[in-house]
Amino acid sequence: MATAAQSVSIFGMIAGLIGVMALVAVNALFLIWMERKVSAHMQLRPGPMEVGWHGAIQTIADALKLLGKELITPRDVDKPVYLAAPIVIFLPVLVSFLVIPFSQNLIIRDMNVGVLLILSFAALTVLAILMAGWASNNKYAVFGAIRSVAQNVAYEIPLLITLMSVILMVGSFRLTDIVAAQSRIWFVFLQPIAFILYIICATAETNRAPFDLPEAESELVAGFHTEYSGMRFALFFLAEYTNMFIVAALATIFFLGGWRGPFLPGIVWFLIKVYAIIFLIMWFRWTFPRVRFDQLITLSWKILIPLALANLIVTAFVLKLV
């Protein structure tokens, strides 16, 4: 375990960076296509069919269109903040890939604070959304941003607590240790409630339906990115889909045994599990209607947080007794 952990060469860093950039781009292209296909098939439609095999390169065509679009900057925006927001939302997403173990050795840097690093940088997403919403000088954007802050504050807590109950069992923040601890049995079987709570919180953290209030189309136009166009909008999109990948990767590492699996190489198992979780999140989106804001907050404070706390306490007791 962790052969490349201690000293990471410059070459390794650059290779990792290129790999991560490629992964982010390909993942976003694939996920957008997948989302359109999943939504289409749940509504008995074929989805994109024209560009490439079953519309496989439709997203590339869309990306090219977005690249060619004019970058509109409204007159009354707070310019430095407005321009910084897409970058701020995208950078922490990249940082999170630093510690994700894709396979036994396929990890850029195996830190002993892995989980904390991902979660602390994931919290920066809220800042970026707030920046974008506030700087846009648009009522819909501000509403979206404020909702996002309230939502993320509410859902970060149960998310951390559920992960904490797993960390209690392992006794390490290092992601490779957490995967190694599941060599006998996946934690999803030992901590089913934590898994369900984690998936709910992850859906909310990535601002996806049924918790997509920050960008509720029917109420807020597009929410915090109403005023963004072209590639700036594409960066928000990219960040959203990459965030989905990260929360799914965390779920895989924490509950589904990471890269472990028979026959196939570790990276394949890892990606299969990640995309299965992503499919689950998409499945939520095309099943459940968007919740009302008070329902959203009620769900978090009255149900998720007490349940997560109870789960943590029970876990601690059981660990003490065994």
Add this chain to the structure above:
Amino acid sequence: MTSYVKEILTGFYSLLAGMGVTIRYFVKPIVTVQYPREKLQMSPAYRGHTEFVLDPETQTHRCIACELCSRTCPSQLIHLEGVKVGKKKLPSKYVIEYHLCSLCGLCVEVCPTQALQFSKEYRLAGYSRQDAVIDVFARMQAQQRRLGWPVTPIPEPQPEAEGEAEAKPKPAKAKPAAKKAEKPAEAEAAPAAPETPATPAEEEEKS
């Protein structure tokens, strides 16, 4: 406390039930038809514009040019001309202005020989009003060609049997006269009738 737990459990169950519905739909075959490449088979009850029934025995239409359909039509959109061929009267022109049709189906009902039926044609979009004018006779000829049956020609008026020399001018001249003669009787039922046949023709010329 029990109601709290019960609410969570029932809520969770309802979420699972909803997801069950969507996953069932996810694996169902899609219903979208990729239109230019695939086309829908219209249901037997679909009522498109009228067309001639092709009699499998005679391999042609059954129309006797009695003009009942064109006279019954409330929109006066059936333009039918018949010629006498021997003892029989046959249609030489059967054109409908489908854009005026109110889809009442009286023409099909009134036909004494059941010569008309509803086609399954649904691709009716066109660029001009002229595109909605359907030559039913030509359509039948095309159908015969597709089936490999002998194509019914447009009948020429033939001075036969009775040996009438005036037979030739008759369809051209006598027809409008005959029509006008019938009009007054009809006018009681439909007062606007004499004007209507002229207007669509004018509009067509404009477009």
